[in-house]
Amino acid sequence: MGDLEAVLDGVVALFNGAPNWGSPLTMCNVSPQSNTAAIIASMLSQVFAPNTLEGEYAWNVHRAELETAGMLGNLLGWDPLATGAIYTYGGGGCFTYGVKYGLTRVLPHSRTRGIRTDAKVICSQQAHYVRQNATDWTGLGMDNVVLVRTDEATNRMDLGHLGEILQELAAKGVPVATVICTMGTTDANAFDPLGEVRALLDQHPNPPGFGKAVLYADAVVGWSWIFFRDYDFEANPLEFSARALxxxxxxxxxxxxxxxxxxxxxxxxKVGWAPYVSSCFLYRDAAEFESIHRRGTDAYLQARTPYNPMYYTLEVSRTASGSLAGWETPGHFGKEGMQAILGESWRPGSISATSSRPPRTWSA
Ligand SMILES: Cc1ncc(COP(=O)(O)O)c(C=O)c1O
Incomplete structure (x- = not known):
């Protein structure tokens, strides 16, 4: 047996030279320093090892996932009681869930017989490269990704080109499984015009015999700007500078x-100040998503509680480390805290520079 101290010294040594995400000198775009409460929440899951595949193994820890669905549903303007959430293995996992949702809805028989139709996944040229992982691993095939041109000045999806693609596919009788809008590209923070994409999709439904295409928003980087959806820009209670506003x-x-x-x-x-990995795949119609992906029997697990995601998730065992960190973060910062930290990060010192209030401090 190895001596505990010596083993831990070896572990600590592995961190020599690692980046310090909290340093102002670290100019990496999507790796913020984790907030202390989220680190503790996440570590508690390592100690007590709840398994969020079913209720008996997770007990109240399940609330982290269920209440995330409600909180984020509210934030987006969806019905919070109808919203569902699955914490998964990264933004790539969320993207893969988005592709799979489209495949299941559009080609329901693919679940049992396999994918027999070259349905398309449509996203912009600027979409993250995980589009390849998702179409490769689901078995749809990377050649079934159709890229929409983007505008040079804004990096946004060109709606004219998307319309042409949808028209052409409809004329050929080819269904679309999922359309992806990137809501915050990794480097340029470009947002696709999601509302207009929805309108175009409604104008060009899939051919008869296929389900309705899924519209997935890859907002893994940009999501937290949603905290400014209903900020009072006139009163500007957090006193952001005119430029930041x-x-x-x-x-x-x-x-x-x-x-x-x-x-x-x-x-x-990413821009949520929580530790790796805390990715949440959020869906508007939980009843639909969870029923069309429902499979399996209980095997050696028995469903004794009402919440048993093992019936529709990609993973079997699931750690609660992401759901605890994700659930805790908005609770810790609050809406105003998220606004303040985001506004400050845009122009450091903007609150303290223009306000008579003492600068805020954050436990990060
Ligand atoms: C826009 C976008 N989508 C998806 C991903 C993949 O996320 P993850 O690295 O958490 O799997 C990234 C990663 O940076 C991303 O920027």
Missing amino acids: LILRRNGQAMAELRHADAVGIDFH
């Missing part, structure tokens, strides 16, 4: 469009 208003308005999506990917470990 322009950006905050624009981003808040762009994210208000999330309400048009069928499902949204949200990474608390």
